[in-house]
Each structure stands twice: as C-alpha cells, then as structure tokens.
Amino acid sequence: MHTIRLATPRGLDVLARQARLVGSSLVAPALLLVIAINILPALYGFYLSLHKVFFFGNEGFVGLANYAALFRDPFAWQAIGRSLLFTFAALAVAVPLALLAAMGISRLGSWGSVLLTVLLVPWAMSPIVVALLWKWILVPSPGGLVGAAFTAFGLPPQDLLTNPLLAMPTLIVVAVWRNFAFATIILIGGLGQIPRDLAKAAAVDGLGAWESFRKITLPLLAPSLLIVISMLTISYFNEVQLIIGLTGAGRFGRPPPWPMRSTTPASSSWTRGAATPSRR
C-alpha cells in the first residue's frame, strides 16, 4: 500500500505537503513565542519611538523628533562613547587573560579542570548579585575591604565607583572578574583541537616557546578567538544589570554616570520620549 502510493508523483506531492505541515507545526510554537517576545516588542518600541511617551502614556505622534533630540543630546553621544570604551577596554583585558588561563589550565591536567570550575563560579552568579557583592567590597569606608587597603597605605578611603578617573577601570575589573572564565572554556576547546604533533614538530625545528605560540598556536586558535571576541563584545556592550547595580544609574532624576537612560525601566525614558532606539 505504502510503496504503491509512493510511486505516483501525486502521492509524493501529498506526502511532501504532509511532512511540511508536520514540520511547520512542530516549529510553530517556538517560532511564535520567539516572535511574540523578542520581535514584536522591538517593533512596538520602534513605533513608540515615533511618539511622545510620558510615564508609559502615549501622547501622540511626533515623527523623528525623539531621534533628533537624541542626536542633539551631547549626553547621548557621551554615553555611546563610554559604552564603546568600556566594551573595548574590557575586551582588551579579558581576552589575553582568558588565553593565559586557557593555556595554563590545558597544561595542568585534572587540576586544571578544578581550577576552571573555580574560575567559573563568578560567571554562574547573577550580575545584580555580583554588583551588590562588589559594592560592599568597594564601600568607601575604613571598615570596607578596599577602604581598609587604602587606610593601610595611609590614604583616605576612595570611592572607586564615583571617582571620575577610577570608576571605569573599576567597572571593567568587576565585569572581567565575572565572565572572563567563560571565554577560557571556549579557548580551551580551541586549544584541544590543535594537533599535539605540530607543537612537537615545532620544538624539533628549534622554535622557541614564544615563536611556537605566535606561529602555530595563535593562527590555529583564530576561529575560537573570533567566537570569544564576538561573544564578549555582545556581553560587555549589554552589561546593563551589573552597571545599574554598581553605580545606581537610572534612579529617577539622577543623571547616571553611565549610559542607561533609555534602556532601564526607572530611567528617564519613563518621562521622556525615545523609547528604545538609543542603544540599538
């Protein structure tokens, strides 16, 4: 019965259509949910960005006025600039550190996996919890951990999070602390795919450790490095929760030391127009 129907082109057609129907309906729930939750709000956000939105109330169409205001706002440009600086500076610290850790760990054998697990613990933590934790460590009081360190050197306790010069490096340190180990995992995977014979051959050819790293390891690791860099770039550029938690940016009426204005719920987007566009 089966085979006979398969033989006719029309039967094939029906079967193909059936399979298509089954396939599509298996994909449909996931697809609809993803569209409803990730794409629909983005479109609505764009629609809202063409309107004046005040305290969650839509007060009418204003065209591109919100965008114009945003482009004129020096704070917005500053914010974008600082976001980029933060992202690239954090990358510049995290990637070499992750590479170093990956090479060390892959040499350590079973102890290496213990160390990797330890390093990954901060990554499993919630960004807002990490923020609370570091806020306590950095508390500008002689009774705080960092404050006590300053006092030990005869300096007054500094508030690293609000110091105009040190705030950015401090945020970078915390962000890197939280997730550089994640990059390490991927790099260890990449290192594992480099054939051991190559390194041996290099040693036989008289290449030094540095040369062998530069000429063999690094080029072969390039795909993994690319993945690491792109994932970390997205991650750092979107590091909102950590920064809100640490600097309190977005509290009503306070110009945040950080560019979260139109993306955090409690920020001025509640009172202003531009709904989503500034960061996308």
Add this chain to the structure above:
Amino acid sequence: MRTLSRIALVLACLLAGIVALGPILWAASTSFKSANRIFAVPPELLPRSPTLAHYANLIAEGVHWAFLNSFAYAAVAVLAALLFGATAGYALMRYPVAGRPAVLLVFLATMAVPGFAVLLPTQMLAAGIGLQNTWAILPILYAGHILPFTVWVTRSHFATVPRELEQAAEIDGYSRAEAVWRIVLPGAKPALLAAATFGFLHCWNDYVTGSTMVDAPELRTLQVALIFFQGFHGRDWGSLMAGVIIATIPPVVVFLLFRKFLIGGFADGSVKG
C-alpha cells in the same frame, strides 16, 4: 628549573583561585557578623562572634518566598523552552519546514537581542493585555529569551544522531514519535542538559525583567527582593550579603552538577553551529 616553574604555576593557580572566590568568601564572612561589627576598623576577616541574625531577617521579611518564586519561574521557563525548543530543533533538522531559512534567521538573530533593550515596550504590551504583574508573565518572557539558544543547541546536536538509527527503529516497528523518544532524545541528552543549565542560569540571574514586569510582593523574584535591603534606612549590608550568598548557591550548584555538559556544549560544536 622545572620545580621552580612548577612552584610558580601552583602559586599562580592559588592566586587565581583567591581572586575568583575571595570576594564571595568575604561576603559570606560579612553575612555572619553582627550589625555593629560590620564596619569595624580594621575589618575582621572572620566574624568574632558569628550570628545568624541576617539570615533570620531574610526569612522574617519573606525572602524565602521570593527564592521559591525565582525557582518556579526558572523551572517552568526551562521546561517550556526544552519542550518547544527541542521539537522545533528536531523538525528543523529532519522535516521540510515552510520558509526554513527565514525561520533559522529568526532564531539566530533573536539570540543576540538583549532582553532589556525591549523592556519598556514589552512592559507596555504586557500591561495592555493584562499580563503585567501576574504569575505567568515572567515564565513566558524567560522562555522566549532562552528559546532561540535551546533551538540552536538541540538542532545541531540532533544533526549528530544518524538518521539511519531512527530509520532502523522505525523498521523494527516503532512509530516515529517512539523512535525519537527512544533513540534521538537520549542521544541528545548532553545538548538538552546544556540548554537547560544555560536557561536556568539566565532566568535565575535576571533582575531587570523581574523588576519591571512585577509589582506585587508575592510575585517578586529573589534578585528584586534583595534590592529592598538597600532602602529607606540605608544599606543593610549584613542582610544584603546573606542574600548574596543565598542567591549564589542555586546557580553555582546547578553549574557544578552540569558543568560537564555546559562546558562541553560551549567548547565543541554547539556554539559554532
């Protein structure tokens, strides 16, 4: 020479371990200090007279309910994402699907959408259909956030299960669904666990979505409940650090239990697709 570099390596590892875990241990120490010793100068590394007062305070303020909320939201979201994600991932691998390239693009592109960027319109839409401030809103949103990743990981793992195995099962008289249940799913266990772990961490660790979508105290997530300890009376560091410890235990335990799959999932094929 060898022993010297060996010692250097061990020292470096110890240092790395201290940097990674030190802050958490300092928080743990603070959480056991009595209120009037927290700001002692110089700081006490270990609490001289340990107290459980801050943990008791968390219970008194009902933080354990928020803990359970976070857990329930994450569990429902992860289960939903696994159910819908794995079916979609399987169908995308084994069935013809209408508009397949576009569908794949949707899942790939939405993986990069950070939830907070669309937070405000999401809140307004949710309020418009009456879902804002209900028990359902957070599981739904979380499921939507972790679905693209789940689809992607399971799909690429299903690709590694030979079609012939399934067909053999079907020839043995199993239905297609049975074949999937008995052959394909067990084979994809590492991928499913990796997706589940990653999804759980995402849900548990969220703050911005929880704080925007829910106002009622009994619906609050743990992360949001903790923020209340830096409030009207200043920062209650003892309770805050007790909260930090409580909030850190579940994700770290889940991570330790399933780290093999998670690390495996990221280190080989899955991410590269």
Add this chain to the structure above:
Amino acid sequence: MKTMFDRRFMLRAGAATLALAGLPKPARAQALSGTVRVWTFLGADGKSPREVVLRDIIQRFKATHPGVAIRIESQPFQELEVKFVAAAAQNRAPDVIWMRDTFLDLVQQRGALANLDDLLSAEFKAKALPDLYPVFVQKSVFDGKRTSLPIWPSPAQAIFYRKDALGELGLDAPPLTWDTFISAAGKLTKGDRLGFGLPTNDNSVSAFINIMTGFGPSIFDAATGQFSVTGPEAKEAANVVRQLVANGALSPTLLNAMGDDIQDQFASGRFAMVQAFAPRFQQYKQIAAGYDGKSLAVSAWPAFGTNPPAVLLGPYWTVGISARSANPSAATAFVESLFSTEASLEWAKTAGLVPDRRSVLQDPYFATPAAADIHAFTALLAAPGVMTFPQRMPNITKIFPVMNTALQELIGTSESVDAILGRAKSTLGW
C-alpha cells in the same frame, strides 16, 4: 414596566445609601468591603518600628472593618512616585499611595490623585484635619484640591554628630551660626577623622540648599518656587563650602558620596559631624562600629547672621488616594485610620516619630524621659527657622542633581564661585 421597576429600584437603593450615610460610624464601617491596595516603602512583614506600627494599625482596622482586606505592596522608596504615575497611566494604580511632598506637584498634574475633600468623612475634617501640622497640611492643597495628607512630620535632613568628638573641643552640640560652625568643624578634623561630611550625589538631597536655608524661607520666591542660584545668599552658601574645604573640615577626596556612603563611613568613625537623613537615627546607632553609638546626637542646621537655626521640612512623606481607585470609600477609611489619635500615639511610642495629631502630645507619655528624642524634633518643628520646599518647585527632578554638581565643583575645584553658580543657573534655565 421594566423601566419603572428599574427606576423604583434605583430610588430605593439611593434612599438606602442616604440612610446608610446618616448612620453612626460603626454601622457604616461594616458596610465597607473589598480590597484596598497600598503602595508604600514599608514592608508587610518587616521588623522596623514603622512596619510594626503599620501592622498594628491594619489589624485594628480589620477588627472594625471585617469586610475590607488591606494589601500592602511595598515598592523601592526612591521609585514610589514614578511607579505610581506609570501605574495610573496603565489603569493598575493602587488605591493608597505613599509619596514625598516634593513630587506632589508632578503627580497631581498627571491627574493621578483623588481630591480628598470629596472623600474624607465629616468627622475627620472636623476633628483630625485641624489637629495636624498646618504647614504640612496646606502644602498638599493645590488650587483648592486636597491631594494628600502629610504623615510623620519631621525635618528630613538634619546634622548628626558625635558627642565624644565635640567634647574634645568642650562643646555639647555644634554651634548654630555658620561662622562658629566652620571653625569648629575645621578643628574636628584630626588624623583619619573628618570634621564634616556632606552627601553630594543623591537625587533628592541638596546640601547646598540646606546651607542656604540658613537665610530663612525668603530664599524661595513665592510666585515661581525658584531660588536665586547666583544671588547673594547662594554666593554666601558657596563661600561656606569653600571655607569648610580650606580648613580641612570637608575633604575633596569625597567628591561623590551618596547619603548611604556617608552613613557607611560614619559607622567606621570617619566623621565628627555629617548631614544625615533624620529618620535613620536609630539605624546609625545600630551600625556604629568605629565609635560608641550612644554618643550619637542630632542638631538643626546653623544659620547666617541673626537668623534662627534653619529647619528645612522635607522631603517628607504624604499619603494620597488614587483618582481611579475602585474602592475609594474603603481606601479613605483606611487612610483615616492612619491618623487616629491611637495611631499617632503608637507611631510616637513604638517608632519614635513626632505624632501627626498635635493634641496627642498632651498624653502623659510625652512627659516621660523616653519621649526626649521626640521633643528634640517637635522643638525643631516649632522653631522660628522652620520652612518647607515651595509647593510648586519647578524642575524638581533636575534641581538636586544640578546643585549637587555645583557642590562637587565647589569642593573639588578652585574655579570661581560665580562661574560655578552661573553654570548651574543656565543648566536649570532659571
């Protein structure tokens, strides 16, 4: 026929309502039902004294109004006003809302608050309303519309000091004129300890305005609600800051401290005197680690010349009812219960707050030593230098950050006072 029945039914229902309204209060109370949702920064299960009192009040309210359920939905205290306006716009506002007086104008402009004169019972209007502190009560009335009731009358920003530190100079309390205060503050800087600490980075606190209040209420223009940012009073306040920096009382290393940071540092013994949020007095005592918490005390702000010591009342808390409350009568009954003489006495006894009802001060409790702290605060409220922020202060979300930036520049740079204040003025657009 049917319409006749309907009309008759309506008439009867109307008559019943009238009859009900005429009944004595207990009978009316029993008729109330439904749920009253309350947004406040207090938690339903909290252990702080105010939370304990609120729980007691709710319990008593439930005893007399068995049909009404009170739901406390606590919110982060800095976000109450914003969240409330947003919720009102989305038709999900709570029935009762706690908010700060400085935000009243902003919130009432959005039409989010009910007119309490339409809701409060005749009895409350006759007995309770005149018994509250008139300064606060009047500030909630916008163009004849009563938007809220003030609760817990208290100055917000006071000066906390350590008696042990001031004792080193032979002083019991900080001097109350700026001339003498500045030199004392300078002498109090010793070793790691600073003489004076100011929060310069909070969103609803401006130490600069607090210093200016030493010139009295006339600094605010009655018509515009503004103060002169570059006027002689502002310049004099700026000079005070500069002198405090010059003699070492204020440290330029503490440029961006929030009130919370000052509090944390004070606990470690880093300051002799600080500007502090008055309601945190007990909390300051509890976390004292670098000094003995028993030596903590509170003072008014110094004044200029012959002006009396300054007391700026606010931001303080007020309680309002949502314009779209589905259950306004029950909500009103609950709000009224917050201001009963019984409640006032309990806010005072348990939480150490100045009673809202002034007549309660006749209670024998206030003759006991336990009430000494409260008398310190009622003295401040009765002081000649007492004042509030103007009812309609423009740019309320901008003024504090702008003046804090100016304050930071005064402390951390050597730019001229005129340039700094001029910039603040132009940023505000005043």
